[in-house]
Amino acid sequence: MGAGAVGCYYGALLAQAGEDVTLIGRPALVQAVARQGLLLEKGGQTAAIALTATDSPAGVAGANVVIIAVKSGDSAEAARQIAPHLAPDATILSLQNGISNGETLAATLGRPVIPVVVYVATDMAGPGHVRHHGRGELVFAPGPRAEPAAARFRAAGIDAQVSPDAxxxxxxxxxxxxxxxxxxxxxxxxxxxxxxxxxxxxxxxxxxxxxxxxxxxxxxxxxxxxxxxxxxxxxxxxxxxxxxxxxxxxxxxxxxxxxxxxxxxxxxxxxxxxxxxxxxxxxxxxxxxxx
The missing domain is CATH 1.10.1040.10 (N-(1-d-carboxylethyl)-l-norvaline Dehydrogenase; domain 2)
Known part of the structure; x- marks a missing residue:
């Protein structure tokens, strides 16, 4: 949810590893992905990644891991939009700047949210085109189902660890x-x-x-x-x-x-x-x- 540079980058890597990924973003992103796939520019090469994109919050329906990557000021509204569509056992991850988003999301959703510290340099070269400039490791706060979620990121080649020092x-x-x-x-x-x-x-x-x-x-x-x-x-x-x-x-x-x-x-x-x-x-x- 909130498929900007961070959401698109990790979504691309997860999709490359065989995960069923749906990006929720703006109409321009949805149209670009439908036309060409998600372009991932990394290490001097550009790959077109096949995945699904939608502008509807209902895109989270059935997902067992949901990544929230909206701007901090949009956290509460994003939570309200996806709440009716979340699976009961979905793991919610906050890949956002700041220190209060996990609390905001959890309060709105009425369920645990795992804050994740993101160390990556990315930007969007255009709709549906994400560029990677460096790093990419993730640090998960401990929480229900944090370790299984981190393991899925590691399976996609992402350095993802659960840490008591998160x-x-x-x-x-x-x-x-x-x-x-x-x-x-x-x-x-x-x-x-x-x-x-x-x-x-x-x-x-x-x-x-x-x-x-x-x-x-x-x-x-x-x-x-x-x-x-x-x-x-x-x-x-x-x-x-x-x-x-x-x-x-x-x-x-x-x-x-x-x-x-x-x-x-x-x-x-x-x-x-x-x-x-x-x-x-x-x-x-x-x-x-x-x-």
């Missing part, structure tokens, strides 16, 4: 996104350019410190070397624009409410001040109004 992994990725996404979106600059600007890394370091304070208040241990990982990303992915920046440049709604905005809301519950995260959240929201 919450830390989810928060780690979330904190990294809080550091990069808003700054890249507001400046429309890639990570390497941001790092070269005096004061930018200092600002990001304060963002991280605020995230760590909120994580500690919520009982989530973050890795000691997290800042070093962030510095490394500015070199390893120097030309990368954040997903928030890409959304703004395309005139699409961003997920900032579920990144720096999430830190603002959670911090308020704990009586913690997070002025830089709050400022970045507010500034992106204002920038969206003029986009």
């Amino acid at each position: 919450a830390t992994a989810l928060w780690t990725k979330f904190a990294i996104n809080c550091c990069f996404n808003a700054v890249s979106a507001l400046t429309r600059q890639p990570y390497g350019t941001i790092a070269a600007q005096p004061g930018a890394l200092d600002t990001m370091r304060v963002v991280l410190d605020e995230c760590c304070a909120v994580a500690k208040a919520e009982g989530i241990p973050l890795p000691d070397d997290l800042w070093h990982r962030i510095e490394a990303i500015t070199h390893q992915m120097a030309g990368q624009f954040s997903s928030t920046a890409q959304d703004m440049m395309r005139g699409k709604p961003t997920e900032i409410d579920y990144l720096n905005g999430e830190i603002h809301r959670r911090a308020a519950r704990h009586g913690i001040a997070t002025p830089v995260n709050t400022a970045l959240w507010a500034l992106v929201k204002l920038a969206e109004k003029s986009a």
Whole structure:
């Protein structure tokens, strides 16, 4: 459900491995897949993958594993749309950014949802054409039927593991996104350019410190070397624009409410001040109004 770059990539690999896959996405995707299959561009080669695509939430009917990959702001509505069609024993996986989607989906569906941390670089070259740029591993939170679901991904050649430390992994990725996404979106600059600007890394370091304070208040241990990982990303992915920046440049709604905005809301519950995260959240929201 929500067959964008992430959903299409993993759907393609599962279909290649013989799984019966249905993508639920926009009409342009449905039409492209009906015409040419799903194009998967990976490792310098492009393959046409035969699978089903529909724009109807009823496409989840009969599925024993359902992947939710919609934008964070669409989680509750997506859950409402698929709820009448879900099989009683379906395993629900959230392959989404942010830290609250699993809770939102579970509350709306009234059943367990397994958060999955996604480490992949993909984009859509056009309707029904997904490009893979790197990585692809998945970390599943423990939960009912998590291990059998992960095993099916592994059978498709995907590095998928169930980990008791999945919450830390989810928060780690979330904190990294809080550091990069808003700054890249507001400046429309890639990570390497941001790092070269005096004061930018200092600002990001304060963002991280605020995230760590909120994580500690919520009982989530973050890795000691997290800042070093962030510095490394500015070199390893120097030309990368954040997903928030890409959304703004395309005139699409961003997920900032579920990144720096999430830190603002959670911090308020704990009586913690997070002025830089709050400022970045507010500034992106204002920038969206003029986009």
